[in-house]
Amino acid sequence: MKNFILAACMALFALSASAAPSDQAETRARVNAFIDEWHDDAANARLAYFDKMAKDGVYIGTDKTELWNRDAFKTWAKRFFERKSAWAFKATKRNVYMSEDQKFIWFDELLDTQMGVCQASGVIRKTDKGFEIQHYQLSIAVPNDVADKVTKTIKDFEAQPAAMSAK
Template sequence: MTRSFVCALLLLSAVLPVAARDAGGTLDAFHQAAADADLSAYVSLMTDDIVFLGTDGEERWEGEEFRRFARPHFESGKGWEYRPVSRNIAYSADGSVAWFDEMLDHDKLGQCRGSGVLLRDGQHWKVAQYNLSVPVPNELLLDVVEQIQEGQDAEKESPDAEKVSELEQSAAVPTSCRKKRHKTNRPAGC
């Protein structure tokens, strides 16, 4: 190695404290706080305006809406445990933004994928966006799409779906209170 290269590495190490360089550590802490149902630690690792995209196409929460969704789960002691298996992280040139993708293991869902963006806040990273998905093997994809379409068709024919559709079209219903499907089958944020 050249002397200038070693000096550059040492300078970079001095300029960026360990906590600022370790976006992976923040993601590990984020997952651990969720597994421990530790809402305080979980929230401290996200930006105020986080966007969290869940596995269902209807699951898109922003900021306080996501914190309201997580609160009852965590207060009941039931967080969620996704164990990182592998991870790729890239950083912006100035070191203020990191984007990642990671493979996760979950007891019920099996292999999942998380991806998103972290922003550096002083010497710490905060999760600004997290997108949780379940990769579907290509050989199963057309069957899954067909099942989703059948489910959507059945919802359209259901009288309850018509009522929900009318409510969603009403300007009097806040966006955060519209019907959202989730594993709990409860409305999110209302």
């Protein structure tokens, strides 16, 4: 009897251990679909884009002044969402990671955009209603070989009187 119980426990343990990777793979697939849909919402100027962000969610854009909570971001982006397309980001590579309980998910992605190649990272929270974006940060991917030129261009721009008054 002891051997039967031990074998049954080992079988249950093996089943639960083997289920975890497939459960994570399923969650990754759902997260990828969620983020792809979020990007598609912007590409088609659907306001559902903002519904995918947590009420206290944060969006950080490419300009140093672009740090918004969801509602301020929605207000800023209103003019873009009045067009047929706000912006079009297409992921070319994405890595998805998650906490053991899968309630917190973080990711990084390379994007094909109208600005060229960008990279972004984000944090997603899994709720009873589904996923919501807590934090997203977008940056323009600057190749190291031209970083000095880009840095100089930024410094020169910020040294101009008009740029100084915009700070």
